[in-house]
Amino acid sequence: MDSKKTAYRGVKDLFKEYANKEEQKEFEQFIDSQQIAKTLFALRSKAGKTQKELAEKAGMTQSKISKIEHAFNDDLSVGDILKYSSALGLQLHIGFTPENLALVNQVKLHWFQLLECLDEIQKLSEGDKEMETEARKFSFEAANNILNGLLEHLTKVHPENMQKPALLVTTSDIESTTKEDCDTNIAFN
Amino acid sequence: MQWCIEQTDLFARKFKQFRKKNKHSGLDKLLLNNLDTYLKALQFGTSPQKINAGFIHHEPNGVKAIDQKGSRKKVSGTPKECRLYVFPDSDSKVLYLITIGDKNSQKSDIKDCCSFLDESRKTKGSDHG
Numbered sequence: 001m002d003s004k005k006t007a008y009r010g011v012k013d014l015f016k017e018y019a020n021k022e023e024q025k026e027f028e029q030f031i032d033s034q035q036i037a038k039t040l041f042a043l044r045s046k047a048g049k050t051q052k053e054l055a056e057k058a059g060m061t062q063s064k065i066s067k068i069e070h071a072f073n074d075d076l077s078v079g080d081i082l083k084y085s086s087a088l089g090l091q092l093h094i095g096f097t098p099e100n101l102a103l104v105n106q107v108k109l110h111w112f113q114l115l116e117c118l119d120e121i122q123k124l125s126e127g128d129k130e131m132e133t134e135a136r137k138f139s140f141e142a143a144n145n146i147l148n149g150l151l152e153h154l155t156k157v158h159p160e161n162m163q164k165p166a167l168l169v170t171t172s173d174i175e176s177t178t179k180e181d182c183d184t185n186i187a188f189n
Numbered sequence: 190m191q192w193c194i195e196q197t198d199l200f201a202r203k204f205k206q207f208r209k210k211n212k213h214s215g216l217d218k219l220l221l222n223n224l225d226t227y228l229k230a231l232q233f234g235t236s237p238q239k240i241n242a243g244f245i246h247h248e249p250n251g252v253k254a255i256d257q258k259g260s261r262k263k264v265s266g267t268p269k270e271c272r273l274y275v276f277p278d279s280d281s282k283v284l285y286l287i288t289i290g291d292k293n294s295q296k297s298d299i300k301d302c303c304s305f306l307d308e309s310r311k312t313k314g315s316d317h318g
Contacts, residue, residue, distance in 0.1 A: 007283065014286075017201075018208060020215075031225055035225055037224045042233040045240045048200040066243065070259045126215040186259055 033072045040084055041069045047088050058087035118142060192231045192277075193228040199292070199301060203289045209269075219257035220289070227255055227275075228284060237277035252276050258318045267294075274302050276309075285309075300304045 008014040012028050019027065040097050044054055051069075055062040060083065068080055078092075097109065118139055125135035196204075207219050224243045229242045237251065246254040254272040269291045276285040287305045290298040 003196075007195055009191075009193060010228060011194070011221045014196065015221060018204065027221070030218060031222060032228075034222070039227045041226055041242065042230040042235070045230040045235040046233045046237055050241060066259070069242070088258045 033074070034070070036073050036076055036081065037069050037071045040081070043085070043088055043090065044069075049088065052083070054087050058083045060084075114146075190283050192282045192284055194226060194228065194284050194286060197288070197305060200220055200286040200306075204286075207289050211271075216271055217256055219253060220271060223255050223257065223259065224273060224275070224286075231282075231284065232275060237279060246272070246277070248274070248299060248302065250303065250306050252299075252306070254298075272298065276306065278304070292298050 012024075012031060016024055016146075017025050044051075049057075051065045052060045054060075055065045058065070065084070068076065068084055082092055097106075101109070121135050121138060125131035204217070205249065209241060212216060219269050227243070227245060231237065231295065238247075244256050244257070244258045248254050255275060256270050256272050258270070271289065272289045272295070273289050274287045276283065276287055277283075285305070288298050288301045
């Protein structure tokens with residue numbers, strides 16, 4: 001087998017090896033101009049549906065599904081995307097962010113959206129004791145998963161200086177958790 | 190873990206020749222575009238066997254041949270069907286680009302794919318030995 005090879009993140013990365021800057025730019029624009037169609041195709045594949053099956057569910061022809069999956073972003077209608085995604089049992093969410101939003105700001109944006117969702121879950125559960133318990137459980141689970149994910153990320157980023165946290169809440173702790181427990185701060189080294 | 194792409198020396202050599210031979214046709218970009226679509230489906234966590242499209246041909250031993258069909262981008266001339274042969278290794282999440290060719294070279298391309306897989310199995314075997 002060939003000796004250790006360069007691993008490319010994607011085709012744009014790979015193409016840099018073969019083309020000059022001008023051709024690279026043109027190619028990247030070409031690839032980017034079909035991201036919606038590519039995403040739809042990936043979603044259909046994940047759902048395990050053939051074009052024919054999706055067409056029947058969406059009330060479209062197979063030819064139309066194929067056209068959608070190869071369309072440029074500019075040529076897709078919101079109506080077609082809605083029909084396609086609905087046939088896969090998916091909801092379409094449309095959001096707006098500043099052009100060229102820096103990755104660091106994307107992280108912050110997602111963080112605030114996450115907190116909003118968690119707050120909304122708590123609000124919706126108010127007044128129903130059972131729902132309140134479930135909502136509280138979910139918040140602890142979410143915190144557990146998020147913190148573990150972040151710690152894993154930090155370990156990759158700074159493995160030498162990472163120390164294990166003093167306390168991690170696990171889901172088995174949640175059943176004995178009361179409202180008063182929720183007010184307790186979890187401390188880390 | 191994200192999928193990544195690795196190219197064999199054979200692919201690198203043949204792709205350079207392919208681009209030179211089809212300089213103004215844009216065929217190389219159409220092939221890479223479909224490759225990008227296939228890679229995106231892999232990144233979504235779908236098993237390679239379950240990704241089906243008109244431009245994906247399932248060859249023996251898990252090899253896939255990706256052709257240039259389907260794109261709305263126009264190409265010059267009446268190009269022959271070309272194929273990019275890849276092997277998706279689900280264990281390592283590496284999509285190997287093995288070789289590239291057209292209808293005329295199909296037989297030898299498939300042979301190259303088999304050689305690649307044989308070599309790959311030998312290497313994995315010696316890694317674990």
